[in-house]
Amino acid sequence: MFLSLPCLLFVFLFIVYPLFRNVHLSLNSYNPLKSPETRFAGLENYAWLIREPAFFNSLLITVAFTAVSVTLELLLGFTISYLLSRIKEGILARLSAPLTSSFLIPWVIPGISAAVAWRFLYHPSFGLINALLGRQVMWISNPTLALFSVVVADVWKTTPFFVFILLAGLLSIPPEQYEAAKVDGVSAWKELWYITIPSILPLMLVTTGFRAIDAFTKIFDLVYVLTAGGPGKATEVLPLLIYKTALKYFRFGTAAAISVVAILISFVFGAMLLRARRAQ
Amino acid sequence: MKKAIVIFLALLLVAAFGAFAAPNALRILHVAGPELDHLIANLKDFESAFNAKVSIDQTTREAMAERTMRELIEQRGDYDVVLSLAGDDYTTFVYKGNYIPIEKYLSKQEVQQYWGRKVITDPRTGLLAGIPQYHNSEMLFYRKDLLQDPKEQAAFKKKYGRDLKVPKTPKELYEVAEFFTRPPNLYGYMVGGLEWSWWCDYQYFLFGQGQNVGDKNGNLTLNTPGAVKAMDYLAKIVKFNPHGWESQSFFDADAMMKAGKIFAYQNWSYIWKDFVTTMPDKIGIAAPVGDVEPGVYLSGWLALIPAKAENPELAVKFLKWIGGFDYQKKIALDMLGNLPSRSDVLKNAEVRKAIPGVDQFERTMSYGHVARTTWKAEMSSALYDAFFRVVKGEMSAKDALDQLQNVKFAGRKAIE
Numbered sequence: 297m298f299l300s301l302p303c304l305l306f307v308f309l310f311i312v313y314p315l316f317r318n319v320h321l322s323l324n325s326y327n328p329l330k331s332p333e334t335r336f337a338g339l340e341n342y343a344w345l346i347r348e349p350a351f352f353n354s355l356l357i358t359v360a361f362t363a364v365s366v367t368l369e370l371l372l373g374f375t376i377s378y379l380l381s382r383i384k385e386g387i388l389a390r391l392s393a394p395l396t397s398s399f400l401i402p403w404v405i406p407g408i409s410a411a412v413a414w415r416f417l418y419h420p421s422f423g424l425i426n427a428l429l430g431r432q433v434m435w436i437s438n439p440t441l442a443l444f445s446v447v448v449a450d451v452w453k454t455t456p457f458f459v460f461i462l463l464a465g466l467l468s469i470p471p472e473q474y475e476a477a478k479v480d481g482v483s484a485w486k487e488l489w490y491i492t493i494p495s496i497l498p499l500m501l502v503t504t505g506f507r508a509i510d511a512f513t514k515i516f517d518l519v520y521v522l523t524a525g526g527p528g529k530a531t532e533v534l535p536l537l538i539y540k541t542a543l544k545y546f547r548f549g550t551a552a553a554i555s556v557v558a559i560l561i562s563f564v565f566g567a568m569l570l571r572a573r574r575a576q
Numbered sequence: 577m578k579k580a581i582v583i584f585l586a587l588l589l590v591a592a593f594g595a596f597a598a599p600n601a602l603r604i605l606h607v608a609g610p611e612l613d614h615l616i617a618n619l620k621d622f623e624s625a626f627n628a629k630v631s632i633d634q635t636t637r638e639a640m641a642e643r644t645m646r647e648l649i650e651q652r653g654d655y656d657v658v659l660s661l662a663g664d665d666y667t668t669f670v671y672k673g674n675y676i677p678i679e680k681y682l683s684k685q686e687v688q689q690y691w692g693r694k695v696i697t698d699p700r701t702g703l704l705a706g707i708p709q710y711h712n713s714e715m716l717f718y719r720k721d722l723l724q725d726p727k728e729q730a731a732f733k734k735k736y737g738r739d740l741k742v743p744k745t746p747k748e749l750y751e752v753a754e755f756f757t758r759p760p761n762l763y764g765y766m767v768g769g770l771e772w773s774w775w776c777d778y779q780y781f782l783f784g785q786g787q788n789v790g791d792k793n794g795n796l797t798l799n800t801p802g803a804v805k806a807m808d809y810l811a812k813i814v815k816f817n818p819h820g821w822e823s824q825s826f827f828d829a830d831a832m833m834k835a836g837k838i839f840a841y842q843n844w845s846y847i848w849k850d851f852v853t854t855m856p857d858k859i860g861i862a863a864p865v866g867d868v869e870p871g872v873y874l875s876g877w878l879a880l881i882p883a884k885a886e887n888p889e890l891a892v893k894f895l896k897w898i899g900g901f902d903y904q905k906k907i908a909l910d911m912l913g914n915l916p917s918r919s920d921v922l923k924n925a926e927v928r929k930a931i932p933g934v935d936q937f938e939r940t941m942s943y944g945h946v947a948r949t950t951w952k953a954e955m956s957s958a959l960y961d962a963f964f965r966v967v968k969g970e971m972s973a974k975d976a977l978d979q980l981q982n983v984k985f986a987g988r989k990a991i992e
Contacts (some may be wrong), residue, residue, distance in 0.1 A: 328649045329672060329950055330992050350961075369696045406869050420820030421837070432760070437822035439768065439964075527822035528964035544953035 297479035315559070322552035329546050350529065350537065351554065358421070358534040360509040361447060368451045370504050373458020380459070381466040403456035411521035414449040418522070436523050439530035446531055449518055454507065461503045465496040491498070498573060505569030509562045534558050590810075600628040600892050604757035605643060606659040608634040610846075611709055613879055614911060615659075615898075622897045623694045628890055635660055642954070648673035653884035659709060663875030663917040664775075666695050668950045670705045671991060673683065674883040677703035681892045689918040690899070692874050702927045706880035707899035708917035710907050713864075713940055714780055715748075717833060717851065718742065718840035720860030722756065731755075742862045742951075746781065746809040749840070749865045753816040755840035765813050766829040766841040769822035774963065775956045776826065779873040780842050781806040783945045784866025789955060790990020797990065798959070799977035802868070807973040811966040844875070845937070848913035852932050861933040863940050874944030876917060915941075949990040958984060 325337040345351045376399065383392045402410065417425050418435035426432055473491050482490075493500075516535040519525060525532035525540075534554065537573040542551035595941040606612045612634060633655070640660040648669050658872050661669055669675075677698055679687055686695065687704050691711075698705045718767065722728055723740060732740035736751050743749040753764030765847055767777045782788065785802035797803065814821065818837055826843045833841060851859040879898060897903060903918040905963045910929045915937060916922055922941075926975045928934050931974040949955055962976035971979070 328645055329668060332649065392583075421818065432819050434820050434822070437820040438822075439822075444822070523823055524772070526771060526960075526964075527769060529961055540953070540957065545951065545957075546642075546645060547954075 311438055318552050318559075321549055322556045324549050326548045327546055337549060341550045342557075344550060345553055345557065350532070353529050354532050354534045354537040355557075357443060357529075357531060358512055358515070361443060361450075361515060362508055365447045365450050365454075365511050366493065366508050367505060368447065369455045369458050369507060370500065372451065373455045374500070376455070377459045377463035377466055378488070380463055399459050401454050401456075402453050405453070406454070408521060410453050411518045412450065414445075414452075414518075415522055418445055423473040433458055435528055436562065439527050442523050442527060442530045446515075446519055446522055449522065450515065451513070453518070454511075457507060458503055462496060465499040466492065469495045501569060501572050505565060505572075506567050508569075513558055513562055530566060585942065598678050600626065600890060602628055602630045602657065602887055602894055603655045604630060604632045604657045605647065605655045605661055606632050606634060607640050607662075607877065608636055611907075611914070614907060615709065618903065618906060619902075621903075622894060623904050624897050624898070625897070626890065626893055629895075641665055644669060647882050647891075648675055648880065651884045653882070653886065655882060656885040656887045657894055658882055659877050659879045661706075661878040661880065663695075663946045664872060664952055665989070666875075666878060666946045667948055668952065669880065670696055671700070672950055673705075673880060675705065676799060676881040676883060676888055676892075677701060678706050678881065678892065678895050679704035680870055681694075681896065689920055691919045691922075691941050692876070692917060695874055695944060696878055707895045708876040708878050710904075711874060711876035711897055711909065711917045711944070712845045713874050713941070713944055714776065714842045715845050715848070715936065716743070716840060716842050716864050717847070718752075718860050718862065719756075719836075719858060722839060723856045723860065731957050734745075743840075743859065743865055744863075745867050746784065746865050747867075750809070750813055753813055753840065757816040759818075761837070763818040763832075763837060764816035764838060764839050766817050766821060766824075766832055766838045767810065768825040768827075768829055769814075769817075770825045771957065771960045773825035773827075774960055776873060777842065778806070778810060778845075778956075778959060778963070779869040779945075779947060780864050781810045781866075782871065783873060783943070784868065784871025785866060786866075786868030787944060788948045789952075789957045792948075794948075794989050795992030796949075796981060796985060796988055798955075798985070799981040801975070803893050804974045804977055807865070807963065807966060807977060811963060811973060814967060818918055822843065845913040845915070846911075849911070852912065856932075857882075861936050863936055863967070870940050872940045872943040874946055876902040876914070950992050955985075955990075 322340060322341055323336065324334050324340050325340065326334040359441050378391065380396055380399075380508060382393075383389050405413075413434070417423050420432050420434055421439065423435075425435065434441060436442050436459050469492065473495075474487060477487050477491060512533065512534070515533050516539065519531050519533050519536055523531045535558075538558070541547050541554060604617065612632070616632065616838060622628060623630055640662070641664075644658055644660045644665060647655055647658050649672065652673055658675075680703065684703070690704060690707070691694075692708060693704050695709065696705050697703065723742065729740045732738075732752075732755055733756065740752070740755075743752050749765070755764065756762060757764040781801060785806045787800055787802035787806060789796070789798060789799065789803075791797050818832060826841070829838065829841045829843060830847050830850070832838045833847075834850070836858075848861060851861075864962040865870055879890055879895050881895065885891050899917065901918065903922060904918045905924060905927060907914060908916040909930050910922055912931060916927065921927055922934070922938070931937065947955075958980055962971075962980055965971050966973050966976050
């Protein structure tokens with residue numbers, strides 16, 4: 297008990313207390329531009345959220361972003377890690393270490409730098425993507441395409457997270473299973489479906505769950521630089537709305553309420569993940 | 577080795593404490609950028625004149641409103657001078673901030689020199705709140721080489737039945753923009769579509785109709801006939817924008833103008849120095865357009881002394897120095913495009929000679945406005961959303977602004 301005190305203190309100071317303060321703030325009204333006093337507001341801030349179209353717009357956009365982004369990252373990440381795990385001979389085997397390491401590059405580039413680079417790539421007149429396509433596509437100016445463009449940039453940035461975790465899982469599958477399958481004349485497709493995927497399914501679930509929570513609650517820097525939430529409100533994700541509500545509109549109670557809702561939704565993701573793990 | 581490190585750390589601690597404990601220490605909050613660089617380059621004049629030690633905290637533009645709020649509203653007492661107020665925030669902090677008005681320490685003649693004083697006077701006391709490090713406003717920048725081309729003039733006259741000249745009204749601007757829209761190489765006009773950039777353009781058109789988001793009594797005036805007209809003009813002129821404007825800003829417009837891709841746009845005057853030095857034969861400058869008056873949005877970093885400043889006497893001296901003739905002349909000469917905040921500096925022969933188009937700047941000086949609201953960020957976000965609905969044809973400008981005035985912001989005042 298005594299030895300776990302530092303850990304408990306850390307959890308209390310950096311997780312429990314801020315969470316408590318946030319919930320407390322969400323039940324109060326504090327707008328320093330209107331009044332220096334904090335007033336108890338009860339569920340007023342939450343009632344405002346229910347009536348506010350901007351909140352539902354942000355929520356919908358963030359859910360859509362999370363669903364599409366994480367799904368693409370999982371599929372792409374698994375495909376890449378599977379192919380990397382199969383490199384056993386030939387010239388590619390000699391290059392497998394640098395090849396694998398090269399997938400780390402998008403992950404280690406700071407988010408803001410990546411966002412600025414993608415902004416240049418997406419430029420309608422001077423961007424490389426349109427230059428290669430020979431067309432002027434409005435990647436971040438068209439309200440329909442803008443969110444898709446953010447997803448593409450995010451998938452590029454975060455797929456390595458899946459690649460490396462799933463690769464570790466794939467490489468730890470006992471080779472005897474594949475040898476036995478070979479002896480039985482099992483096809484590569486059946487190997488994948490009956491041996492590989494079931495072996496790493498728990499890892500896939502955990503990784504997807506973590507990434508979903510991450511995408512839902514932390515997508516900010518990419519959107520802020522690429523589109524600033526526009527055009528209009530087409531890409532105004534929840535973290536951006538929280539930022540604007542707190543630090544631009546100075547409606548701290550309302551911002552806290554939005555963030556509490558975001559945390560609760562994240563808890564739901566986490567609970568679903570645990571349930572899936574238990575069922576698996 | 578250990579002993580050396582301990583002694584070094586101890587000396588560092590003493591030096592740091594010494595700096596902060598210095599009786600003539602001044603702590604300033606400013607915004608990163610060329611104006612701060614200019615201040616830092618000239619600070620030694622102030623420090624040697626008053627035997628002072630100045631420390632400056634830089635903030636980014638994204639964080640400046642929040643940090644200013646902490647100092648002027650929540651009264652944290654971290655700074656003696658807050659220099660992080662732009663035109664966007666003048667109303668909020670001049671009307672609601674807790675600060676020491678500088679007018680108490682100036683003569684009447686000195687106060688009269690600050691030509692932008694109508695937007696930086698505290699209505700609670702009637703006193704000048706602070707001193708602007710400089711002023712800037714937007715101007716209309718246009719391709720004067722194309723405007724003066726005889727072939728273009730003849731073609732324009734044939735199409736519109738009038739002479740091709742520098743537009744003064746939104747209607748004239750619309751016709752000129754339409755005439756010079758020749759995709760993909762040239763577009764008639766550009767509005768930056770990112771919210772913080774779009775807000776500037778909205779203000780230009782709004783002020784040009786003699787309107788504001790709030791009236792003199794602090795009532796919300798989002799849907800006056802003039803405001804509807806302004807929104808309408810803005811929503812219509814974007815069809816002459818280059819592709820991709822929705823995700824671009826006035827900085828992108830600067831680049832497009834330099835690349836010869838747009839005919840005209842309205843932007844802050846900082847860019848004038850670039851045009852004068854790199855493209856003097858191509859770019860002209862004029863007062864912004866407006867049906868009622870030139871739509872002039874006034875800005876410039878404003879220095880205020882927080883009520884909880886630890887060294888208010890030195891802060892007053894600093895404001896007098898930064899607003900004094902010498903520094904104001906320096907900034908006018910060094911930073912072409914930013915105007916001095918003093919009228920007497922602008923009358924100086926050397927300064928007038930150094931500013932090409934100074935007569936155009938002078939046309940704008942008496943018209944400078946800022947948004948008359950204390951909740952600009954929330955308001956601009958809603959107006960921005962409404963604007964895009966109008967552009968997409970989902971609703972008319974009148975319906976969009978009526979919805980904001982009568983439904984979304986029903987019961988609210990512009991000054992709260």
